[in-house]
Amino acid sequence: MSTLFDRIGLLYTGDPVREELENAALVVDDGQVVWVGPAGGAPSADERVDVDGRCVVPGFVDSHAHLVFAGDRTAEFAARMSGEPYTAGGIRTTVAATRAATDVRLAARTAALVAEMLAQGTTTVEIKSGYGLTVEDERRCLEIAQAFTEETTYLGAHVVPPDASSADDYVRTVTGEMLEACAPYARWIDVFCERGAFDADQTREILLAGAKAGLLPRLHANQLGNGPGAQIAAEVGAASADHCTHLTDEDVQALSSAGVVATLLPGAEFSTRSPYPDARRLLDAGVTVALATDCNPGSSFTSSMSFCVALAVREMRMTPLEAIRAATYGGARALRRSDIGTLRVGARGDLVILDAPAYVHLAYRPGVPLVAQVWKEGRRLV
Ligand code: NIG
Ligand code: FE
Numbered sequence: 162m163s164t165l166f167d168r169i170g171l172l173y174t175g176d177p178v179r180e181e182l183e184n185a186a187l188v189v190d191d192g193q194v195v196w197v198g199p200a201g202g203a204p205s206a207d208e209r210v211d212v213d214g215r216c217v218v219p220g221f222v223d224s225h226a227h228l229v230f231a232g233d234r235t236a237e238f239a240a241r242m243s244g245e246p247y248t249a250g251g252i253r254t255t256v257a258a259t260r261a262a263t264d265v266r267l268a269a270r271t272a273a274l275v276a277e278m279l280a281q282g283t284t285t286v287e288i289k290s291g292y293g294l295t296v297e298d299e300r301r302c303l304e305i306a307q308a309f310t311e312e313t314t315y316l317g318a319h320v321v322p323p324d325a326s327s328a329d330d331y332v333r334t335v336t337g338e339m340l341e342a343c344a345p346y347a348r349w350i351d352v353f354c355e356r357g358a359f360d361a362d363q364t365r366e367i368l369l370a371g372a373k374a375g376l377l378p379r380l381h382a383n384q385l386g387n388g389p390g391a392q393i394a395a396e397v398g399a400a401s402a403d404h405c406t407h408l409t410d411e412d413v414q415a416l417s418s419a420g421v422v423a424t425l426l427p428g429a430e431f432s433t434r435s436p437y438p439d440a441r442r443l444l445d446a447g448v449t450v451a452l453a454t455d456c457n458p459g460s461s462f463t464s465s466m467s468f469c470v471a472l473a474v475r476e477m478r479m480t481p482l483e484a485i486r487a488a489t490y491g492g493a494r495a496l497r498r499s500d501i502g503t504l505r506v507g508a509r510g511d512l513v514i515l516d517a518p519a520y521v522h523l524a525y526r527p528g529v530p531l532v533a534q535v536w537k538e539g540r541r542l543v
Contacts, residue, residue, distance in 0.1 A: 163190035164510075164539060165206035170214035170518045172197070175490040175503035180482075187217065189510030192538035197506060210534075216519050218485060220284025220511035220537060221466035222492025222502045224312070225403050225424050227457035228274045229267055229302040230292040232258030234458045238432065247433035249357065249385065251459045252292070252320050259292040259302070268305045274456065275309045277464045280543050282532040284511035285492070285501050287453075289351060291316030296339045303346035312496055314349035315340070315376060318359050318367045332363050336370035349400075350376035354390035361389040368397050377497070383407045384429070395419035401451065401495040406430065406438045417446045422495040424451040425487070427472035428461035440477040451491030452484065467523045467531065474524035481521040510539035 165188050172185035174197060186203040188196035196203055237251045259267065271288070278286055288306035290313075293299040299317045306313045317335040325331035340350075350371030354364040358381075368378045378397050382390025384404035394402035395415035402416060403424040416423055423443045430437045443450055452469045455461040463469070466488050473484040493502025500509050514534040515522065522531055535543035 162539065163188060163195070163206035163208070165203050165209045166212050166217060166512070167203065167209055168200050168214060169212045169217045171216040171520070172504065173216070173218045173485055173489070173520050174505055175219050175486065176505035178505075180486075187504060187512075189536070189539040192510050194504055194506055194508045194510055197504065212514055214518060215533065216515040216517055216522075217504070218513050218515065218520050219489040219502055219504050219508070220513055220535065221282045221488050222496065222498075223278060223283045223286045223453050223456070223466055224401065224451050224492040224495040225426060225453035225455050226286050226288055227291055227316075227455070228271045228286070228288045228309075229290060229305050230255050230259050230458055231262035231267060231270060232458065233462070237459065238462070241434065247435065247460060249320065249353075249355070249459070253323055255292045255458055256294050256322060260295065260298050264301055264305065267302065268308065271305055271309060274464055278456075279535060280532065281465050281467060281530075282513040282535055283464070283466055284535065284537045285312065285496070285498075286310055287312035287314060287349070287496060289314040289316040290343065290347075291319035291351075294319065294322040296334065296342050299339055300342040300346065303343050307346045311348065313347045314351045314379065315343045315347040315371065316351045316353070317343065318352040318363070320353065320358050328363070332359075332366060336367055340370055340374050344374040344376060347376055349379050351379050351381060353381040354393060355381065355385055355388060361393060364390070364393055365397070368393070379403065379495075383412065391416055394421045400497050403453070404429065404438070405443065406435065408439070408442070413442055413446045413448065416443070417448045420449075422449045422451050422491065424453050424495050425473065425477065426453055426455035426461060427469055427477060428463040429455045430476075431472055432461050432463070437472070437476045440473065440479050444479070444483060449491055449494050450479075450483070450487045451495040452487040453492060453495070468527070471524040471527040475527070481524055484524065485520045510536060512536050
């Protein structure tokens with residue numbers, strides 16, 4: 162089955178060779194982009210979609226989300242908006258609710274969030290565990306995640322749970338029995354490397370154990386303060402260092418030299434009322450930047466990549482072009498994927514038709530639902 166998307170006003174391809182095309186057309190065949198070029202010049206296809214001058218972008222790649230959880234943290238958010246600081250201590254509240262929830266309940270909640278994301282143009286999402294923090298709860302959270310995405314991440318090292326006898330003992334579980342139970346369901350391993358969570362030595366030990374089990378490293382790094390996360394991400398060749406809110410010049414240099422993607426999560430700064438990361442410094446140093454939602458009930462309960470793009474443009478001084486690139490191509494780089502995040506020939510036919518003539522409208526018209534259609538692997542899903 163082939164589909165011709167004709168009369169595209171503006172096509173953002175994400176392909177560095179020809180990143181934007183005006184008055185374009187695109188053909189998807191058997192789930193893959195097979196032709197990109199000027200409107201009117203496309204080969205014929207089984208079906209024709211008249212885009213009618215609107216903008217087409219690749220499906221958003223949300224490379225950082227915590228979707229398997231129960232309960233919410235409304236009261237914590239309200240308290241924060243009345244002046245309380247964010248400490249990540251609330252993670253334990255979600256852990257208790259998640260452990261108490263049935264598989265069916267957790268899966269239904271995850272499905273609802275994935276559907277919410279799809280309706281807003283996200284065609285690939287990474288999903289982490291991290292709210293179970295027992296061998297069986299982490300395992301089942303990842304088994305549930307795997308039903309929704311290939312991009313699953315084992316985050317047993319989110320925090321030391323209150324019922325662990327000691328931090329050392331918990332790290333032994335995370336690198337031993339829990340890793341063994343979780344590795345079959347995960348592609349990635351992640352650690353919340355932060356004061357109050359896991360320190361440099363523990364982070365290295367956990368990532369190394371993960372690597373031995375075949376899991377690829379990514380990190381929560383430098384979210385709440387300066388720390389060793391970004392340097393460790395560079396040292397171990399992590400695909401991505403996520404948050405990057407507090408970086409020294411040496412950290413930026415290390416990310417740049419090692420080719421680690423900096424995944425910025427402005428929904429977290431919005432919801433914790435914290436200063437935004439310095440995207441300009443990273444971009445100017447040649448670091449590839451990704452934008453993701455960090456969707457979770459504590460620090461960033463948004464599923465909207467459009468919202469993150471708007472925040473990146475308004476609050477982080479990214480240009481609209483840099484922001485759409487970060488939300489598509491950047492996310493794909495953060496997941497080491499070359500088949501998604503762009504609309505070049507050979508890429509997956511994952512695309513969004515916006516109810517707007519240009520992607521700039523994602524920031525120019527914040528909060529407005531601009532996603533008109535979502536296609537995944539050549540099939541219309543929204
Ligand atoms: O990425 N920082 C650690 N993890 C999440 C927050 C989790 C929570 O507060 O529940 C984050 O922001
Ligand atoms: Fe996170």
